[in-house]
Amino acid sequence: MSHPTTNLSHPGLFITFEGLDGSGKTTQLRLLGDALQTGGHRIVTLRQPGGTPLGDRIRSILLDSRSDADLGAIIPEAEMALMFADRAQSLRRIILPALAAGSIVLCDRYTDSSEAYQGAGRGLGSDRILTLHRAVCNNVLPDLTILLLPPLSTSLRRARGRNDRTARRLGADENRFEREDDQFYNRVYKQYCEIAERDSGRVVVFPGEAPIATLHQRILDVVRQRLAAAGLAGPP
Numbered sequence: 053m054s055h056p057t058t059n060l061s062h063p064g065l066f067i068t069f070e071g072l073d074g075s076g077k078t079t080q081l082r083l084l085g086d087a088l089q090t091g092g093h094r095i096v097t098l099r100q101p102g103g104t105p106l107g108d109r110i111r112s113i114l115l116d117s118r119s120d121a122d123l124g125a126i127i128p129e130a131e132m133a134l135m136f137a138d139r140a141q142s143l144r145r146i147i148l149p150a151l152a153a154g155s156i157v158l159c160d161r162y163t164d165s166s167e168a169y170q171g172a173g174r175g176l177g178s179d180r181i182l183t184l185h186r187a188v189c190n191n192v193l194p195d196l197t198i199l200l201l202p203p204l205s206t207s208l209r210r211a212r213g214r215n216d217r218t219a220r221r222l223g224a225d226e227n228r229f230e231r232e233d234d235q236f237y238n239r240v241y242k243q244y245c246e247i248a249e250r251d252s253g254r255v256v257v258f259p260g261e262a263p264i265a266t267l268h269q270r271i272l273d274v275v276r277q278r279l280a281a282a283g284l285a286g287p288p
């Protein structure tokens with residue numbers, strides 16, 4: 053089944069970062085935001101789930117590994133619906149207004165994450181995710197998606213180590229997904245590859261490992277091309 057990649061027209065640019073936990077996307081999003089801001093662009097950054105008061109509550113429910121014990125095991129459909137409740141809120145409250153004002157929106161995860169994690173990881177299937185995306189998000193898609201795909205083993209090592217450290221230091225626990233087994237992450241990884249193949253005009257894949265600064269430069273080159281094509285090239 054093919055899924056149309058229609059989009060709204062707006063004066064801004066909507067860029068999402070995707071990848072497994074530990075793929076380095078959050079670091080790269082920050083570096084890109086800094087570079088674009090230095091170049092004179094107006095930037096809005098956010099992450100999903102989170103970014104709105106409602107989204108922050110949803111994030112703490114979905115990412116805290118104690119939630120399943122505290123609330124009763126969260127079923128995959130509830131997890132999927134909560135991800136979209138968060139997305140509906142941040143789309144209307146933050147993303148669309150920022151795009152309408154001509155800003156560049158950098159969003160750490162979006163619907164591709166739901167397709168990879170809930171659709172493939174949890175086994176709910178892409179069609180259900182994309183149907184919900186059309187119903188809840190009016191099928192608003194990013195103009196550009198940066199997909200970071202270092203080897204699965206690298207991402208998992210980084211993510212699991214990082215969250216153990218964070219939990220020890222802050223008592224903050226965002227380990228609920230990191231506790232999933234390698235098979236779950238294998239399905240997530242494969243789904244990301246399928247999304248990239250299907251939506252090759254929107255999704256630019258950065259496979260393998262590269263030093264942070266090298267990868268940043270490559271991402272910046274791609275983004276600059278898109279900005280120029282959209283007539284948004286910043287001051288020299």
Ligand code: TMP
Pocket residue numbers: 073099100101115135161162163165166167169170229230
């Ligand atoms: P992150 O902010 O560190 O990337 O963590 C967010 C976690 O939430 C990550 O494990 C992926 C997961 N997630 C989903 O499962 N589905 C979604 O739609 C989104 C946005 C995130």
